[in-house]
Amino acid sequence: MDVAKKILLVVLDGAADRPSVNATTPLAAANTSYINQLAREGILGTLDVIAPGTPPGSDTAHLSLLGYAPKKVYTGRGPFEAAGVGIEVRPGDIAFRGNFATVKNGTVVDRRAGRISDTRELAEAIKEQVHLDCEFFFKASAGHRAALVLRGEGLSPNITSTDPRRPGTMLRSRQTADDAQARRTADIVNDFTRQVREVLEEHQLNKDRSIAGELPANAVLLRGAGVVPHLVPFERRTGLKGAVIAATALVIGIGKLSAMQYIPTKGATGHIDSNIDEKVKNVNEALKKYTFVLLNVKGADEAGHDGDFEAKKRFLTRVDAALSNLTLNESTLVAITADHTTPVSLREHSGDPVPFLIHGPGVRIDRSDSFNEFSAAQGGSNRIRGLDLMPTLLDLLGKGKKFGA
């Protein structure tokens, strides 16, 4: 009688959808013969990642799937992004997500600075030349992305973003709480914004870009301010040694803040061109050393945001082919799900429940024979909440937390 000893949690980011082309979904239309084999041998159901009808962010969704109640620990996306790009955040820090952008006459003309690909030089200049009334850490991430962390006494997350979220006037941060900490933090953020503008405007890289007819990355827009939360380390909560394999800073950051090991993957981009085969190789290696592995594969979400049914379907077919190289054994419990639905019809996250499957020893195999939104809705696990997933998996390992005697 076997009981599983380790868990592989595969999150197909934004993979779930609503029926559109031919009244079906990209996941149902894709060739997912390997995952369907797991479905035949496993149990399916649907998950309300947060609650029925509530569209999850990727941040709150991953927290929920990992068993951290987002209503208790979620303070904003900034802290996870900052941790994910490699800033050593500490509980109490104020963290932001940032975008390098192009500003002309105080107006944001491109929130991504012409999709600039490498801003490390600009970030170095900012670190050297900007001086604030508190300690700060700034780091460039993939593409136009960056993160900022403020550290010190008397700071507050109760301030507004400087990012207007669409082309338009660049914003000033304002306090949203009537206290000295919020006022001081808004002042620091506005000071940062002003100094960054000066540093970047003068930077040779931007002068070169202008000459080459490219948009200069002459400003940094901030959003997602949050105080870095204290997450009880994953191993202390679950007894499992966790590793995270992902390309996006957010998921890496959630892994780091919950004290999992981040395992980088060559060629993992977080985009539709990501090197999924390499990720799967890493998973096979990781399963030898860790008792919990979180694999996030991002591309389907991107295709959903782009409203591209065919691209989403093709990507999921490619994911299936890559996953077919997983080397699983009888001690591994595999769970496959999505962090949220990203319907190509909406191009945004929606609150539809997501399908999930669990495969491995001890699972009560149901009649579902394929992994998609329709068959999962008829699955033997019925419909549960995102926060129920981790206790369910741990319990299958014989690690459920007993209540009563």
Place this chain on the structure above:
Amino acid sequence: MDVAKKILLVVLDGAADRPSVNATTPLAAANTSYINQLAREGILGTLDVIAPGTPPGSDTAHLSLLGYAPKKVYTGRGPFEAAGVGIEVRPGDIAFRGNFATVKNGTVVDRRAGRISDTRELAEAIKEQVHLDCEFFFKASAGHRAALVLRGEGLSPNITSTDPRRPGTMLRSRQTADDAQARRTADIVNDFTRQVREVLEEHQLNKDRSIAGELPANAVLLRGAGVVPHLVPFERRTGLKGAVIAATALVIGIGKLSAMQYIPTKGATGHIDSNIDEKVKNVNEALKKYTFVLLNVKGADEAGHDGDFEAKKRFLTRVDAALSNLTLNESTLVAITADHTTPVSLREHSGDPVPFLIHGPGVRIDRSDSFNEFSAAQGGSNRIRGLDLMPTLLDLLGKGKKFGA
């Protein structure tokens, strides 16, 4: 890629049941070929309107289905009845449901005064001749029904009803809280009761009834005292412009208190003889101007309370025929459900989950091909709570409230 833009919510009041005659339910036995067509093209599930095993009132049920948490906003049925009969209630008013009744020697001999059909003259006399220690509004409703509203400083809902609920001694209102407001309000209610008795006893209409051998409507019994709650207007909560089409004062009142437009229907009685065709015509018109329409059809509940399986089945067959004249288009999401189960075996509301179906763009069509308690229990939406319905519908319109980023 279509996303729905408006919602039609059809509440078949008390339509759900338990199997009895031929081991089936009135809804399953009725000819509902139109609704079954919607079921084939839609998704089904069951709803615990309040919680498993909790019989909902019609008031708390409708609040829940509209997304207002009854545990937070429900103060009693009086406020909704009063608003429904057309009294312009204000938050803070104390409101009651009332019955014209027949009292002899202090004993209630008929709680409905021989099912008197028109009490407007009597209500006028009460308004003119009764004088209380606070402002008051009294209005006759359908049949023997009426509503009373007390307005002023220092009033309280913490008092008992005067309605004994069955033939027997007419009650005096007593305070249920140990404060001056409750004492004063009970005094006012008892004063109202006494004066009403005098006014009605002397009224010509009652003298005529006695001569004709009919029971006089010589008293008003009060119950359901509640302070009028503040409901956040439906449009502010949902972004949808709402209209309500219903015959019963309660549902009309819930619509009014949530700032929806009430659209009256000729011949809509709230009984089994109601003009459902006319209601459906009104729905078709309303869907041109409003982005949310609540249609309540009451008769099945009445048949359930009467314990009449055949009448309930016939009424639901008639409802289906009327609904087949709905003119729906691709921008309309339709949800059909019941506010509660009223089993003919119990003749009272029960806490069984009710079936629901959702039909329209974006819906993940399941295998269920008929709308009844049995097929809904196997539906792709599984089992959700009443309060989950409105977020689910709003999310299908792309109006879900995202949590996280």
